[in-house]
Amino acid sequence: MARKFLVGGNWKMNGSVKLAETIVNALNQGKWSPNVEVVIAPPFPYLQLVRNTLRKDVGVSAQNCYTESKGAYTGEVSTEMLKDLSIGWVILGHSERRMIFGESDEFVGKKVHAAVKAGLSVIACVGEQDAEREAGQTTAVVFRQIKAIADQLAPADWANVVIAYEPVWAIGTGKVATPQQAQEVHNELRGWLAKNVSQEVADATRILYGGSVSAKSAPDLQQEQDIDGFLVGGASLKDQEFLQIISSRQ
Numbered sequence: 001m002a003r004k005f006l007v008g009g010n011w012k013m014n015g016s017v018k019l020a021e022t023i024v025n026a027l028n029q030g031k032w033s034p035n036v037e038v039v040i041a042p043p044f045p046y047l048q049l050v051r052n053t054l055r056k057d058v059g060v061s062a063q064n065c066y067t068e069s070k071g072a073y074t075g076e077v078s079t080e081m082l083k084d085l086s087i088g089w090v091i092l093g094h095s096e097r098r099m100i101f102g103e104s105d106e107f108v109g110k111k112v113h114a115a116v117k118a119g120l121s122v123i124a125c126v127g128e129q130d131a132e133r134e135a136g137q138t139t140a141v142v143f144r145q146i147k148a149i150a151d152q153l154a155p156a157d158w159a160n161v162v163i164a165y166e167p168v169w170a171i172g173t174g175k176v177a178t179p180q181q182a183q184e185v186h187n188e189l190r191g192w193l194a195k196n197v198s199q200e201v202a203d204a205t206r207i208l209y210g211g212s213v214s215a216k217s218a219p220d221l222q223q224e225q226d227i228d229g230f231l232v233g234g235a236s237l238k239d240q241e242f243l244q245i246i247s248s249r250q
């Protein structure tokens with residue numbers, strides 16, 4: 001089954017009105033293969049500006065949301081608010097949320113459930129830390145993380161979930177996983193879905209790679225069978241490089 005290649009740009013806590021305008025203009029004028037879907041994830045304050053000015057065939061994503069639809073949760077943003085702004089996507093379980101803000105596997109699973117139930121599409125992140133890879137625990141860690149998500153979902157919910165495999169040691173370090181390293185884990189994750197959810201879900205679910213993706217590394221990475229796209233951090237803030245990454249796939 002053909003899975004449409006997806007390139008996501010996660011700005012993290014970076015950007016400004018000016019940068020948002022620059023990236024929107026570049027994407028609005030950009031040309032790429034119809035076989036590639038593009039989603040960008042600016043910080044909350046820029047979501048509306050970006051959604052209102054960006055071409056409609058490019059998705060806009062939040063970088064987080066809460067499990068509840070409204071209430072006394074100071075500082076949080078609900079799925080309903082995202083929908084109110086016509087934001088169709090949310091990134092959940094990013095390693096920075098897990099490590100800096102202490103989000104547990106279970107909490108990430110609950111957020112994914114809440115977002116899918118609200119009708120949002122989710123990019124759900126998993127990935128091991130350096131020491132875990134060194135200790136031979138990569139598979140155990142990503143299986144534990146994906147299980148906590150799957151535990152909250154019905155098989156049909158997977159139609160709106162994309163997995164992003166982001167080894168923590170490769171994020172923002174310039175130390176990109178080799179295509180073989182990434183392919184190996186993507187294949188394990190797909191196998192996990194086949195065994196624990198269904199073969200159909202395993203075949204249809206897109207698994208993105210994230211971690212120091214650049215215009216240089218993208219062409220080789222995208223050739224791997226189980227790499228269905230990228231979640232790009234730093235390079236998504238550079239409009240021309242981001243366009244080059246999108247165009248690495250035909």
Ligand SMILES: O=C[C@H](O)COP(=O)(O)O
Pocket residue numbers: 010094166170171172173174210211212213231232233234235
């Ligand atoms: O969400 C994106 C990833 O954390 C990758 O970030 P990076 O491309 O800056 O390494």
